[in-house]
Amino acid sequence: MTDCVKLNEIGTIYSGGTPRTSVTKYWDGNIVWVTPKDLSEVTSVSIIDSTRKLTKLGLKESSAQLIPAGSVVLSSRAPIGYVAIVDVDFATNQGCKSIKPVASIYNRYVYYYLKSQTKELNQRGSGTTFLELSKAAFSNFEIPICPLLEQKRIVAKIESLFSRLDSAKDSLERVRQEIKRYRQSVLKSAFEGKLTGSVKFEIKKICDVGEVITGNTPSKRRKDYYGGDVNFFKPTDLNAGILMYGSREKLSKLGLEEGRFAKAGSVLVTCIGATIGKTAFMNEDGAFNQQINAVIPQKEISGKYLYYFFISKGFQDALIEGASSTTMPIINKTRFENLIVSICDLKQQIKIVESIESRFERSKTLEEAVEQGITKIEQLKQSILKKAFEGKLVEPDPNDEPVELLLERIQKEKNKINF
16 A cells, blocks of 8 residues: 555545624524534444535535535544544535545545544644644645555445454443542532441531632733743643642732632632543642632531532532533532531541552552453554554455556546546
8 A cells, every 4th residue: 555645636625614603594404514612422333414504505605515425524623633524415614524425435534534644634734823724734734545445345344343342341331430439429428428337427518618719810911921830720620539639820929919819638620621620639838810719618527528528419409400500500609508518526537548548549450450341442442543554454366456547537527527
């Protein structure tokens, strides 16, 4: 498999566009309109639907194009690399590029090749705010070709191997879910007093056990507010189920003067957005943004106890139930402060935390093995794709059509399309 051709030599390339969103007659039609977000949610090779759809007028009065069914679509920005085959006639927004291969090129072959080239496609992207793959860069991206029957054998082999790997991954995912259920069971038992014997709980509000502070973001226009060594936590830094250390972004001491600060031992809870409820215990001092409330525990309250209570299903359900939702879920400071916590004396809090952590530690080794297994499966898939397009996955058949004749036929098919 040494012959490579450009994508625009094996099919027709399409870009996308977006009709004006303010014009209602352009929207809610029956034309599938694919975006990178739609592609990010695809779990199989092909799709037939999209979140939003265009009307014929919306298609006509925009730069969107009607693309034939069976085309391969790639997200060309935010991010570059999601791929799918669309099994109906469709359009895309400008964040996608598509190719309808000629008859001599198997669309699933193109799909898997693009899946194998995420890194290389990103290297062809350009831009300052975000990388974008232009139509020209996509059109000139090279693909190795081989006879049609060999293309189909390669795809069949890839899918056979992927099927086995997916079965193994499904099993690991089930174990992962069992670990989550086990941990929630531990938390439930802990806060019912079943792990440490007789425990006397009091029902209190969050504001009765700690000071609640809502974060903010110092002005991004002030470059001197950033780049120091002060943690500046955002929801992406909070990972429920583990304790949190340093943040990705840092403030300067000057920036901290404009921020909101909490000391190590406090608990951070996301109270705005899609990740509402995401929680972390602070092992380091730091500031935090406006999506987060910090709970600074009173003297006789353990921050770790609050952390484990906050990640329990009962509390998470109550938090989400208390949130109002317009464009995004949000629970304001007052509602958050009034959420209920089961509290016991400090000695019992420490004992409960120790019981939880000892049980969580037992499941940690299994969890790490599961995560390593899932990572290994993804690595194996990339290895399979690499071998496939290096000609090392299936043996060539001497009875197949020579590549020279294939190239001639592809050219004739392209000429027929362009005629």
